[in-house]
Amino acid sequence: MAKASKKTARGRAAPKLAKVGPGELVTLLDFVRYAVSRFVEAKLAFAHGTTDPVAEAVFLVSEALHLTPDQFEGFAHARVTAAEGKSILDLIHQRVTTRKPAAYLVNKVYMRGLPFYVDERVIVPRSFIGELLDSHFGGEEGAGALIDDPTAVGRVLDLCTGSGCLAILAAHHFPNAAVDAVDISKGAIEVAARNVADYGLDERITLHRGDLFAPLGDARYDLIISNPPYVDAEGMAALPPECRAEPKLAFDGGADGLDVVRKILRDAPDHLTLDGGLICEIGRGRELVDEAFPELPLLWLDTEDSEGEVFWIAAADLG
Numbered sequence: 467m468a469k470a471s472k473k474t475a476r477g478r479a480a481p482k483l484a485k486v487g488p489g490e491l492v493t494l495l496d497f498v499r500y501a502v503s504r505f506v507e508a509k510l511a512f513a514h515g516t517t518d519p520v521a522e523a524v525f526l527v528s529e530a531l532h533l534t535p536d537q538f539e540g541f542a543h544a545r546v547t548a549a550e551g552k553s554i555l556d557l558i559h560q561r562v563t564t565r566k567p568a569a570y571l572v573n574k575v576y577m578r579g580l581p582f583y584v585d586e587r588v589i590v591p592r593s594f595i596g597e598l599l600d601s602h603f604g605g606e607e608g609a610g611a612l613i614d615d616p617t618a619v620g621r622v623l624d625l626c627t628g629s630g631c632l633a634i635l636a637a638h639h640f641p642n643a644a645v646d647a648v649d650i651s652k653g654a655i656e657v658a659a660r661n662v663a664d665y666g667l668d669e670r671i672t673l674h675r676g677d678l679f680a681p682l683g684d685a686r687y688d689l690i691i692s693n694p695p696y697v698d699a700e701g702m703a704a705l706p707p708e709c710r711a712e713p714k715l716a717f718d719g720g721a722d723g724l725d726v727v728r729k730i731l732r733d734a735p736d737h738l739t740l741d742g743g744l745i746c747e748i749g750r751g752r753e754l755v756d757e758a759f760p761e762l763p764l765l766w767l768d769t770e771d772s773e774g775e776v777f778w779i780a781a782a783d784l785g
């Protein structure tokens with residue numbers, strides 16, 4: 467009798483990977499090619515630190531070999547040992563059979579070139595705000611700056627901080643700022659605390675557990691950053707397995723996706739300084755937000771991979 471195949475959590479049969487014989491795969495690049503073939507065959511989703519199967523495979527192979535992403539090219543044609551090959555194949559197998567994001571398998575993701583610890587208590591960081599901090603907030607390019615002098619920013623708030631990635635990037639961008647970061651999830655605050663400590667930022671970033679502005683009293687900020695949950699009910703029902711491995715709380719924005727965004731827009735004026743501003747990611751709900759808040763002159767910001775998914779509004783325009 468044929469052996470029963472193992473079932474995934476949702477009842478589907480987990481895909482089986484054919485055995486790789488000794489010496490069939492030799493170099494790092496061989497393993498990347500093999501991984502790409504398996505990932506495409508299994509129709510994986512890529513949205514968690516990488517956006518295509520090649521980048522995903524390079525990330526996993528590099529992590530298995532303790533190489534940083536920019537070291538990969540130099541070693542692409544190097545041979546791997548049998549033990550290393552086994553570790554790589556194990557990761558490829560886990561990625562295909564569990565459908566968990568690669569970042570959870572190795573507890574790491576890179577955002578704007580910086581590594582962050584992640585596990586299933588937090589969404590895998592991929593906010594467009596990371597890029598916008600560089601392009602519009604006195605970063606590398608300087609053009610189109612929404613804040614002229616990053617050194618003059620005294621207080622920053624990261625609402626819905628998750629792993630703490632945006633709070634940490636903000637602390638780097640605004641070298642004189644004290645940063646508050648809030649999340650309602652205990653697990654997220656624990657992960658954020660680990661990242662803040664890893665970056666030696668305990669003195670500059672204060673983590674608060676609570677509902678949006680509730681733990682902050684009447685504090686005011688020069689800049690509020692937020693990547694809140696913003697997926698609508700239809701989107702929640704269609705999340706790929708990779709996203710279902712992430713905390714629901716990180717996605718669920720209610721029926722139209724805007725439950726949390728509305729609260730942020732309602733309460734932000736009470737927490738901004740006169741010259742301050744709010745930057746908020748809302749995903750694909752731009753039309754809904756424009757319709758719901760016609761009086762607000764929201765400035766929609768684009769990034770390399772997004773169009774009109776993040777807005778900026780100055781405190782003076784929030785009323």
Ligand SMILES: C[S@@+](CC[C@H](N)C(=O)[O-])C[C@H]1O[C@@H](n2cnc3c(N)ncnc32)[C@H](O)[C@@H]1O
Binds near residue numbers: 648
């Ligand atoms: C989309 S994730 C963003 C995480 C992180 N800022 C990032 O960009 O990777 C949203 C986060 O908001 C948190 N959250 C959801 N509702 C909240 C609320 N009412 N107050 C504070 N945090 C909330 C979730 O726990 C989750 O960590």
